Amino acid sequence: MKNLLLADTSPLESRRGLGQRVAYVMALVSFLCATLCLAAILFWIGELGSEHPVIASLGASLVFFVGAGVVLHVIGRANLPNLGFS
Numbered sequence: 001m002k003n004l005l006l007a008d009t010s011p012l013e014s015r016r017g018l019g020q021r022v023a024y025v026m027a028l029v030s031f032l033c034a035t036l037c038l039a040a041i042l043f044w045i046g047e048l049g050s051e052h053p054v055i056a057s058l059g060a061s062l063v064f065f066v067g068a069g070v071v072l073h074v075i076g077r078a079n080l081p082n083l084g085f086s
Contacts, residue, residue, distance in 0.1 A: 015079075016076075017080075020075065020076050020077075020080070023073075023075040024072070024073065024075075024076025024077065025076075026072050027068075027070075027071075027072035027075075027076055030065045030066075030068045030069035030072060031065070031066070033065045034061075034062055034065035034066045034069060037058050037061045037062040037065060038062055040058050041055060041058045041059060041062065044058075
C-alpha cells in the first residue's frame with residue numbers, strides 16, 4: 001500500500017503529449033471563463049433579478065465551463081502509457 005501511495009511522484013511534463021498540454025491549458029481557460037460568468041452573475045443579479053434570461057444564461061454557462069474545465073483537467077493530467085506503434 002505504501003508503494004502505491006508513493007509511486008512515481010516525479011513531474012510528468014516530459015511524458016505528456018501536445019494534446020494533453022493543450023487540454024490542460026484549455027481547462028485553465030475554461031475555469032477563467034467560469035469565474036468571469038460568476039462575476040457577471042453577481043454584478044447583474046441585483047439589477048436584472050434572478051429570473052431574467054440573461055442571468056439564467058450566465059448560470060448555464062457557468063455550469064458548462066466548470067464541467068468542461070473538470071473534464072479537460074482530468075484529460076490533461078492523466079498518466080497515459082505510450083500508445084504509439086512500435
